[in-house]
Amino acid sequence: MAGMVVALAGLKGGAGKTMLAVNLATCAVSKGLRVVVVDADPQASASLWVSLRDESLASLRITSAPTARSPEAAIVGALSEARGAQIVIIDLPPRGEAAARAARTAGARLVVPVRPAVFDVGSVSAWEPAREGMIVLNMVAPNAERSPAEAREALV
C-alpha cells in the first residue's frame, strides 16, 4: 500500500493544480522520501515536467492514470503501481468530480487550489469535492481582485 496520498483537484483549469502537485513532490523528495506523481490530467503537464528534470536532481517516479473512462479503476490502478511510495501526489483533471471522489475513496486527501478572484471563489464554493478537501489560495498577487483574507472569509 502507498503511504500518504494527496490529490490536487480543481473545478477550473489554470488554478495551479499541477504547479502545486510538482512542487509538493519536490518538497518530499528533497526530504529523501520515496515519491510517486500520478498524472491523471489529460493535459499531461506533470509528465512533461518530469521529462524536463535533469538526472542530477532527486528522482521521483511518475505514472499516468487516464481517468476518462473509469476514474475509479484508473486511480486504484495508479495507487497499486505506486506501492512502496511514501508519498503519492495525484494531479487530477479539472472538473473531475468522479476522479476526485475515487481518489477520496482510495484514501487521498483532496487539496484544491483556488485563485482569490471573485468568479473562482464563487464557483468553487458550490463544488462538492472542495467541501471535502482543503482549499489553498494560490496565485495570490498584490493587485488581486480579492485579498487572501477576503477570499478566505468568502470560503469559510
Next chain:
Amino acid sequence: MRVVHTAISRRAAFERAAGRGMGVVEMEPHSTAAEEMWALARELNLVNGARG
C-alpha cells in the same frame, strides 16, 4: 470549507522552476516562494507525516 493558512504567491518563481523540471525548493531554495512551499508542505503534513 477548510482553507489552509498558507497562501501561495510568487507565480513567476514557480514558472521559472517548472520550465527546468524543478520545484522552487530546488531552484531557489532561499526564496520566498520556497518558504511558502515548505510552509504548505508542513501544513499538509506532507514532509513530517509520511509513513515509511
